Amino acid sequence: MKQTTAVSAIDAAFRSEWSRLVATLMRELRDLELAEDAAQEAFVEASRRWRTEGVPSRPGAWLLTTARRKAIDRLRRAKRFDERLPALEEAAKVEPEPRTLADDQLALIFGCCHPSLGVDSQVALTLRSVGGLSTAQIAHAFLVPEATMAKRLVRAKKKIKAAAIPFTVPDQQHLDARLDAVCGVVYAIFTEGHASAHGPTLLRGNLCDEAIWLADTISDLAPDESEVRGLAALCLLTDARRAARIDESDAPVLLADQDRSRWDQFKIQRGLAHLLAASGQTERGPYQLQATIAAVHSTAASFSETDWPTIVNTYDQIIRSGGGPVVELNRAVAVAESDGPPAGLELLADLAARQQLDQYHYFHSAQAELLRRTGDVKGAALAYDRSIEVCDNEIELAWLKQRRDELAER
Amino acid sequence: MSISSQPVRRACEPGDQTGHKRIDQTGRTVISNRRDTLMKYLLLLYSDPAVGPDYGSPEQQAEMAKWFSYSEELAATGSLLGGEGLQPVETASSVRIRDGKTITSDGPFAETKEVLGGFYLIDVEDLDQALHWAEKIPNVGYGTVEIRPIMDYSQT
Numbered sequence: 099m100k101q102t103t104a105v106s107a108i109d110a111a112f113r114s115e116w117s118r119l120v121a122t123l124m125r126e127l128r129d130l131e132l133a134e135d136a137a138q139e140a141f142v143e144a145s146r147r148w149r150t151e152g153v154p155s156r157p158g159a160w161l162l163t164t165a166r167r168k169a170i171d172r173l174r175r176a177k178r179f180d181e182r183l184p185a186l187e188e189a190a191k192v193e194p195e196p197r198t199l200a201d202d203q204l205a206l207i208f209g210c211c212h213p214s215l216g217v218d219s220q221v222a223l224t225l226r227s228v229g230g231l232s233t234a235q236i237a238h239a240f241l242v243p244e245a246t247m248a249k250r251l252v253r254a255k256k257k258i259k260a261a262a263i264p265f266t267v268p269d270q271q272h273l274d275a276r277l278d279a280v281c282g283v284v285y286a287i288f289t290e291g292h293a294s295a296h297g298p299t300l301l302r303g304n305l306c307d308e309a310i311w312l313a314d315t316i317s318d319l320a321p322d323e324s325e326v327r328g329l330a331a332l333c334l335l336t337d338a339r340r341a342a343r344i345d346e347s348d349a350p351v352l353l354a355d356q357d358r359s360r361w362d363q364f365k366i367q368r369g370l371a372h373l374l375a376a377s378g379q380t381e382r383g384p385y386q387l388q389a390t391i392a393a394v395h396s397t398a399a400s401f402s403e404t405d406w407p408t409i410v411n412t413y414d415q416i417i418r419s420g421g422g423p424v425v426e427l428n429r430a431v432a433v434a435e436s437d438g439p440p441a442g443l444e445l446l447a448d449l450a451a452r453q454q455l456d457q458y459h460y461f462h463s464a465q466a467e468l469l470r471r472t473g474d475v476k477g478a479a480l481a482y483d484r485s486i487e488v489c490d491n492e493i494e495l496a497w498l499k500q501r502r503d504e505l506a507e508r
Numbered sequence: 509m510s511i512s513s514q515p516v517r518r519a520c521e522p523g524d525q526t527g528h529k530r531i532d533q534t535g536r537t538v539i540s541n542r543r544d545t546l547m548k549y550l551l552l553l554y555s556d557p558a559v560g561p562d563y564g565s566p567e568q569q570a571e572m573a574k575w576f577s578y579s580e581e582l583a584a585t586g587s588l589l590g591g592e593g594l595q596p597v598e599t600a601s602s603v604r605i606r607d608g609k610t611i612t613s614d615g616p617f618a619e620t621k622e623v624l625g626g627f628y629l630i631d632v633e634d635l636d637q638a639l640h641w642a643e644k645i646p647n648v649g650y651g652t653v654e655i656r657p658i659m660d661y662s663q664t
Contacts, residue, residue, distance in 0.1 A: 214635060261657045262547040264634035272636075 104148040111157040116230035121202035140165035159194045166190040200319045209265030211280045219254035238298045327376035328386030334369030335392035338362040349497045354401040366396045406436035423454040439468040459489035546631045548658035549638040554622040555651025574646040591628035
């Protein structure tokens with residue numbers, strides 16, 4: 099009995115305490131590698147001792163003291179006087195006070211997402227140091243050999259040390275840009291998870307769940323940042339459709355054909371709550387706008403009852419703030435739903451004239467779908483052919499071929 | 509957009525032995541990751557000689573005034589260890605020794621559009637401060653500043 103309680107307590111502590119522990123140790127030690135190693139060792143000791151001695155009343159405090167001692171051991175083994183030792187030895191003697199760690203945790207996140215690091219490194223560091231994933235798990239999730247991921251992490255940590263990349267909350271002047279970088283990392287993690295439907299099992303499920311956890315965590319730490327809430331909402335509302343967006347044979351299911359009863363209502367409610375909390379603040383940024391569109395879909399009773407004018411209007415706002423041709427494509431599809439396929443096709447023709455999306459298979463499949471609906475079977479088949487030509491995802495390729503062949507059967 | 513009007517800096521509470529709190533030159537409160545020894549960075553100033561104000565033009569005079577005030581501001585903080593502007597790249601020579609033979613040639617080591625035009629050696633707390641000074645360099649609007657941490661042989 100004690101054993102099972104201990105195991106679940108360690109699991110729970112790992113999920114809730116890892117990033118706090120690393121964040122505090124990072125402030126004290128100013129060395130990410132050492133902070134992670136000490137945190138890791140503290141958890142190893144917890145899994146050994148909590149089984150026999152029971153779970154301490156304050157697991158977080160126990161872990162911090164243990165990790166500090168582990169860090170002291172490591173520093174002493176270096177056999178060279180270390181300026182960090184006296185303060186650390188003092189700190190390890192007393193039971194840590196419960197305190198707000200928001201600043202330390204934000205500093206850890208901003209440090210991992212520092213723009214002086216490459217985006218791949220930012221993603222890997224964030225999943226490792228903030229998310230608590232192992233190098234093997236991160237490598238597995240991104241389909242790269244473990245040695246490659248290990249090298250990437252080592253190189254990033256070396257640069258942090260050598261270039262003295264600070265783990266601090268940036269000043270006001272740089273805050274917006276740095277927060278954008280953090281949101282970009284979280285969204286990159288989300289889209290990677292979203293693209294691979296059957297990703298490996300990680301700490302919180304898959305990469306989408308990790309991204310949602312990160313976005314939720316950052317929202318808690320910086321509740322007034324509307325774009326962080328927008329990001330959390332976008333991830334939740336998109337992920338709510340996870341179960342419905344592929345069928346038994348892994349083929350994608352169009353939004354129009356999805357079984358809406360399979361949408362995760364709990365995630366939708368959480369997403370809407372974030373969006374509500376973000377609303378009324380300044381101008382809406384790109385994540386909030388994307389989330390607004392996702393929210394319209396999530397709350398529509400059926401595809402045909404969707405509030406298309408609001409969606410078109412929101413796409414207009416995204417385009418005004420600098421959306422690219424893909425946004426224009428999405429807007430054209432929404433216009434087709436709102437004003438009929440010919441209106442949508444007209445906009446697609448504009449886009450085609452600019453030749454920006456010729457290599458993008460969704461452009462041609464969207465055009466094919468609209469042409470089919472106007473009764474232009476021949477035109478639709480040609481558009482599907484072009485889509486098949488430029489598509490490099492096997493599952494989608496099979497689906498496109500099936501759509502094209504269905505056309506001929508009619 | 510801001511992370512609460514009162515930044516969440518509660519790292520230094522009474523009795524906390526491990527945090528260091530002070531205001532740095534850029535007016536930022538530094539708590540974590542403070543180094544007791546400063547970091548040296550070389551700011552390498554690259555630009556395309558064909559871009560930027562013409563020599564002797566009023567624009568160039570205005571830029572020169574900016575260079576002087578930039579250097580003065582940097583020196584006043586005590587962070588400036590050195591800095592020079594370089595003669596045009598046409599005056600460069602390169603030398604290398606291969607198989608025991610000295611080969612001297614005309615021109616820079618690498619032929620690129622943006623060439624090294626000057627440098628500053630600074631001594632600051634961390635990379636964000638180095639970035640702060642790099643962003644203020646007068647020709648960063650049309651050139652590029654590369655920031656290189658100086659090797660610390662006592663740490664290796």
